[in-house]
Amino acid sequence: MGRRGHVGLAARGLAVAAAGALALAAAGCTSQKVGGSDTAGGGGGKIKIGLVTKTDSNPYFVALRESAKAEADKQGAELIALAGKFDGDNDGQVTALENLIQQGAKAIMVTPSNSTGVINAIKQARDRGILVIALDTATDPENAVDATIATDNVEAGRLQGQYVRAALAGKDPHLIMLDGTPGSTVSEQRHNGFLQGIGLPAGDPRILGAEPTNGEQNKAQQATENLLQRNSEVNAVYNLNEPAARGAYAALQGKGLAGQVVIGAIDGGCQGVQDVKDGKTAVTVMQFPKKMAATGVDDAVEFAKTGKKPSGFTNTGAMVITDRPMPGIDSKDTAWGLQNCWG
Incomplete structure (x- = not known):
C-alpha cells in the first residue's frame, strides 16, 4: 500500500x-x-x-x-x-x-x-x-x-449451528469445519459456539474434519477439497466467515455435491447476503x-x-439471514439483509 x-x-x-x-x-x-x-x-x-x-x-x-x-x-x-x-x-x-x-x-x-x-x-x-x-x-x-x-462470537457460532441442524431436517450431521487463524479467539469462539448449536461434542466422529483457512476463499476451497478426499459423505459445512463459505461452495460444486450440503457462514457482507439469496449458502449470521x-x-x-x-464487553449484536426460516430461530430474509449489509 x-x-x-x-x-x-x-x-x-x-x-x-x-x-x-x-x-x-x-x-x-x-x-x-x-x-x-x-x-x-x-x-x-x-x-x-x-x-x-x-x-x-x-x-x-x-x-x-x-x-x-x-x-x-x-x-x-x-x-x-x-x-x-x-x-x-x-x-x-x-x-x-x-x-x-x-x-x-x-x-x-x-x-x-x-x-x-x-x-x-x-x-x-x-x-x-x-x-x-x-x-x-x-x-x-x-x-x-x-x-x-x-x-458475541460464541453466540454467532451457536446461531449458525442451530440453523444448520434445523435445516438438516432430522438427518444426522456429517460435518466439515472451516476455521480461521490458529490463536484467534474469534476462530475458537465461533467453532465452539457452532458445535453447541448443532449439538455435537468436540471429537465426535460425525465431525469428518476441520482445517484452518485464515478466513480466505482460496484456502477454504483447498481445505474443502482436501477434506472431501478423506470423506465425501458430507451434508453440512461450518464456515468461520463468508469468504470461507464461498471457497467451500466452489469445492463442493466442483464435485457435484453442493446441492446436498447445508453451508453456513458468519459476516453479513453484501456479497455474503447475495450468496444466500442465490442459494450458494443456506444462512449467514450478520455482524455489525x-x-x-x-x-x-x-x-x-x-x-x-x-x-x-x-470497560468490559459491548455486544454489537448478530442476526440470522436466510430465505428459508426455521421454527424457533429468529431470522430476517435477504431483502432485509441487503438493506442492512456492509461492504
Whole structure:
C-alpha cells in the first residue's frame, strides 16, 4: 500500500520520514491515509485515534475502517489506520501498535490476528496512558485491553449451528469445519459456539474434519477439497466467515455435491447476503462492524476529552439471514439483509 512522499521537506525531516516508512515496510504492516493529512503526519492539534486491523483488504475490515473514519471526521478527530499484510500477521500488528504509540495516539483500537501475540505491545501503550480497545476480536486475556467491542462470537457460532441442524431436517450431521487463524479467539469462539448449536461434542466422529483457512476463499476451497478426499459423505459445512463459505461452495460444486450440503457462514457482507439469496449458502449470521467502529471512536473521543474510560464487553449484536426460516430461530430474509449489509 503506497505512502505519499513529502517533497520539499528539509533533508533531515525527509530522512526521518523515510526511516519510518522503511521500518513499517520491514515489519509487514500497511497504512491507509484516512484523515486530512498523511497517517505519518501531524494532526493539527486534533485528537489522534489509531486503528490496527488484521488486513486492509478484507471487505469486513474496509467497512470497519471506513466507519471509524466517518465517525472520527464527525467528531473532529484524526484517524490513523494501519494493518497487517495478511490475516495472521502478528508481527505487522505489533509494529503498527508501536508506531501509533510513537505518533502520539491518544487511543488505539485493534482487531488482533493473534489474541496473545499483541499483549506486550498493548501493555506498552496502556503503560503510557493510551486507551486501548479491542474491536471484533477479544484479546487473551480479555482484560489486557480497557474494553472490547465486538459480536458475541460464541453466540454467532451457536446461531449458525442451530440453523444448520434445523435445516438438516432430522438427518444426522456429517460435518466439515472451516476455521480461521490458529490463536484467534474469534476462530475458537465461533467453532465452539457452532458445535453447541448443532449439538455435537468436540471429537465426535460425525465431525469428518476441520482445517484452518485464515478466513480466505482460496484456502477454504483447498481445505474443502482436501477434506472431501478423506470423506465425501458430507451434508453440512461450518464456515468461520463468508469468504470461507464461498471457497467451500466452489469445492463442493466442483464435485457435484453442493446441492446436498447445508453451508453456513458468519459476516453479513453484501456479497455474503447475495450468496444466500442465490442459494450458494443456506444462512449467514450478520455482524455489525460499522457499529463496532463508531462506538470505539466515540469512546476514544470521550476518553481524550474527559478521561472517562470504557470497560468490559459491548455486544454489537448478530442476526440470522436466510430465505428459508426455521421454527424457533429468529431470522430476517435477504431483502432485509441487503438493506442492512456492509461492504
